[in-house]
Amino acid sequence: MKIKLGKKDKGDKPEKRTESLSDKSKFAIVESYKAARSNIMFALSADDNKIFAVTSYSKGEGKSTVSANLAISFSKMERRVLLVDCDLRRPNVHNIFKVENTSGLSNIIGKMVEFEDVVNRNVIPNLDILTSGTIPPNPSELLCSPRFVKLIEGLSDEYDYIIFDTPPIGVVADALLLKDLVAGFVVVLRERSTTHGDIQNTLESFKLADSKILGFIKVGCTQSKKKSRRGYYYYQYY
Ligand SMILES: Nc1ncnc2c1ncn2[C@@H]1O[C@H](COP(=O)(O)OP(=O)(O)O)[C@@H](O)[C@H]1O
Numbered sequence: 001m002k003i004k005l006g007k008k009d010k011g012d013k014p015e016k017r018t019e020s021l022s023d024k025s026k027f028a029i030v031e032s033y034k035a036a037r038s039n040i041m042f043a044l045s046a047d048d049n050k051i052f053a054v055t056s057y058s059k060g061e062g063k064s065t066v067s068a069n070l071a072i073s074f075s076k077m078e079r080r081v082l083l084v085d086c087d088l089r090r091p092n093v094h095n096i097f098k099v100e101n102t103s104g105l106s107n108i109i110g111k112m113v114e115f116e117d118v119v120n121r122n123v124i125p126n127l128d129i130l131t132s133g134t135i136p137p138n139p140s141e142l143l144c145s146p147r148f149v150k151l152i153e154g155l156s157d158e159y160d161y162i163i164f165d166t167p168p169i170g171v172v173a174d175a176l177l178l179k180d181l182v183a184g185f186v187v188v189l190r191e192r193s194t195t196h197g198d199i200q201n202t203l204e205s206f207k208l209a210d211s212k213i214l215g216f217i218k219v220g221c222t223q224s225k226k227k228s229r230r231g232y233y234y235y236q237y238y
């Protein structure tokens with residue numbers, strides 16, 4: 001399965017397309033994710049816990065996109081990876097991977113289904129996906145319920161890495177509710193969107209919650225010099 005990372009250059013002839021910005025950026029994106037993967041692995045190396053969450057301050061900054069791409073990147077190393085959509089308010093992982101979301105995490109916690117019945121196995125080799133399930137009236141309660149904790153603890157033996165996509169911490173506290181389950185958080189910052197104030201608030205929230213930031217991923221969109229509407233995405237890890 002191919003995940004579209006950059007914008008496709010629809011109008012260009014194939015020979016021109018090979019030199020286009022989006023083609024170059026694809027390589028850059030893949031390399032950036034490899035670098036992010038190495039840094040996250042390094043940050044996790046001292047910890048037995050290989051579960052981490054991806055979050056950001058506001059909505060639309062690229063949490064789901066980054067979670068999905070990190071999950072793909074980790075699965076390429078022949079490790080068993082589970083991506084869990086813990087955004088029980090505006091879930092998006094199922095759209096990115098084009099899988100059903102009639103049942104998922106919320107339904108397991110609500111004791112309506114079992115993990116085995118709803119997990120999407122090997123969406124790409126080594127990558128399983130657990131979608132959000134039905135949007136519940138009480139997402140925060142579900143994420144701190146003993147049943148959720150038990151589910152994830154049980155799954156941690158089955159997977160080398162478990163990645164949580166989460167809602168924005170500037171809007172709801174859901175992500176920080178996961179702090180005792182995860183080794184830490186990867187924070188997404190988006191160019192021309194995340195402000196200094198957002199970063200300050202993010203750092204304060206993490207400090208108050210006594211939870212660990214594994215690193216930051218900066219997501220940006222740079223326009224080409226010719227006033228084209230084509231752009232390319234790039235990612236950096238600090
Ligand atoms: N690096 C990027 N540059 C430009 N647009 C992006 C980038 N990453 C994601 N997007 C787009 O931004 C929107 C929000 O991304 P998403 O990952 O769903 O954010 P979040 O999960 O933080 O709400 C989507 O339409 C996605 O395609």
Ligand SMILES: [Mg+2]
Binds near residue numbers: 064087092165
């Ligand atoms: Mg999202």
